[in-house]
Amino acid sequence: MTLRGVDPETVRTALERADPLPGTAGFAGELDETLVRDVLGRVPLYVETDRDSTTEPGSRWAFEPAVLDDPVALPPGATLELVEPDAEPERRWTLPAPEPEPDRDAALERLSSAIRTATSEARAADRDIAVAFSGGVDSALVAELLDAPLYVVGFPDSHDVDAAKTAADAMGRELTVVDLEPADLERAVPQVARATGRTNAMDVQIALPLYLVGERVAADGFDALAVGQGADELFGGYEKVVRLDHRVDAETTRGAVREQIESLSEQLPRDVHAIEATGLAPVAPLLHDAVVDAALRLPDELLADETERKRALRLVAADSLPAEIAYREKKAVQYGSLVARELDRLARQAGYKRRIDDHVTKYVQSLLEEDTDPPAA
Template sequence: MLRATGYRWSSLALWLNGDFFDVKGVDELSRLGLRGRACLCSVNLSAYQDSAIALDGEIYNLGDAHGGWRPSTLLGGGLEGVQEKSRMRGLDGSYAFVIMHDGCAVLARDPVGTRPLYVASDGRGNAFATERKALLAADFQGIRPLKPGHVAFADKHGLRELEFYNLPEELRTLRPFTGPSQEIASILLENLRCAVAKMVKGKKVGVLFSGGLDSSIIAKLSSDLGMGPRLVCAGLPTSKDVLRAKRVAEVLGLELHVRELDEGEIEKALPEIARITGRPSPLDVSIATPLYFASMEAKEAGLDRVLVGQGADEAFAGYKRYEKVLEKCGYELLGEELLKDVSQLYEKNLERDYNTYLACSVEPAYPYLDVAVLKCAFMIPVREKLKVDAVGYSRKHILRVVGKMLGLPEYVVSMPKSAIQYGSGVWKVVKRVLKNARLM
């Protein structure tokens, strides 16, 4: 299991029956004589009495003195405390974690599913990992993702799951805002500002930047908060994303790190990118490629977290196909389509992108997928997201209003969406290379 994910780390910590061990590489594991003993590896590992927490991600209100959560709150209450839905719903963050306590393990995944987490159970016992390939390497069968908003309990009796937060159902039942666009946009802007503020706190932060609307809003908010974010971009030298990023970064007065790619560099990296994502299709690889090189650029710039615009198109009607949905089905069914797309992000896009970031030792953060932002988004009438007038369609209309309120240039506010594989210029290169390699 560890060898299958070794590209993600150079050292790790092990918690064995209450004791910590530092390990510099997989080959050193044999020195510890782990055969037949349960072990746990993680980037963030904390011990508490006879228990330990492994946390992938961040819980923003952990340790908040004002009614928030502390490690002792999670562990001190034992497994019964974790089963209380109200206590789990109180967690604000982007996370997958496991608590090891008294021969049992409790696993949890945030309501959006921003961090992948897989579980499996067979005659050898229970297993879990943030990557499917780790469990496959250990020949586990029946591997399945732990669903967002669920906890799982693993002990000698097996593996059982419990839902603690059905976010899609809550989003479906929210009462819509009323009032003018400016008023609604002000509420959305404040929620986005709060999301960015907690995600950049105490971190060396960058923004995955194309110069488009979504990333420009995040960059401007980070800058207004005094974080001095560094922008990162990757693509062919004459691609739309690279040229646009340079132009907008200069207007915003922010430092931009660009990884200008050539076809040979892309071709050489494709096998590794396909292995990291576990998805060799041309579309998946072409999306992951600019993310991979931008993440490498972020790491070389000394950044440990990048803010990304994932989720904005799904929550605010950014894709062109939504126009056809509206034409055929109307606003009500378009709203259902947006909810479905947000609900499926964890299995369609987030895992692929997350594995790409982590392979470069860079942690992603998703302001548009913050629970409070999503609640706000689904209280916004769909008509404010996909606007129709005499000129035509205005996708992500309410975000464009937010952009104007932030003082972004008009050409950024009115800019049409460009998918990353096309905007970066990578698509044609990936398509040709994979076709020549007979992988398509």
């Protein structure tokens, strides 16, 4: 029996009650000769596409894609019987759709309590935690409630480094700055591509800052890295959920937010693998079941509109953070750290010009092919 993220009895009870949010921070693995994965896919889990090619059930699945010959992710909320080679994944949990809380104050109190529950559980675990800190409301709230050391990664003139410095000063906290050079990207790209199983430009650009800050955090003796992941999806942090443009199918902001929550299973494995490749355990308090449940119950007025995104989270954060941090807008990590800009520059310097279709992805693939160093631990 190999299960990550939770004790077996919690999963058994969740299966019996069809409870998609049983109070965990995500789980996956083998339970009673059955593979299980939580409703949001917070813990990556992969199975062999051709399970008939393996003889032992334990060799048919893994937590990392590179271990298998032809891996495919087990869908979120699904189970798969290992003793039946021809079995197909069965959806056992779906994301709940509770009615919005009509009382605005009650909704905010539920969310505040949930976030504190999540961070308290993270603190109670036997881990030395540092925080990947960008100076925005997501990581700042996690950092404040965890009371853990702060690390920011980026090129010297980057938005994230400047934002993290001003936020740390406002919070009265010390900050470790991990200054990047182009050579850091060239070295790390193959490691990130191997760990995540992805070579497309966007995924690599997002994973690189996590990997590079994780390297420093691990070198400094910590064993876990806390992140603010999930906030944009849960609370309406994306422009597309307000504009309802071609990037979403929903016709309402609430529906668009739900779409983003359901998309987490596609994104989170990338981030988890990037962090784990440095030897650290990822900690994402804002993705705890209690926080997800509270987010799903938020009334429309506390989600997002043309004037403000992540309204509920900002209101809750304002109780713990200076207002200039709680209401600060911030760039996505690949842009705020300038990793995307510098990776594009390296690609062009290597001869992969912008006129070449998907030139950065081709550059990433070339670095992976050329690299002969062993994968990171």
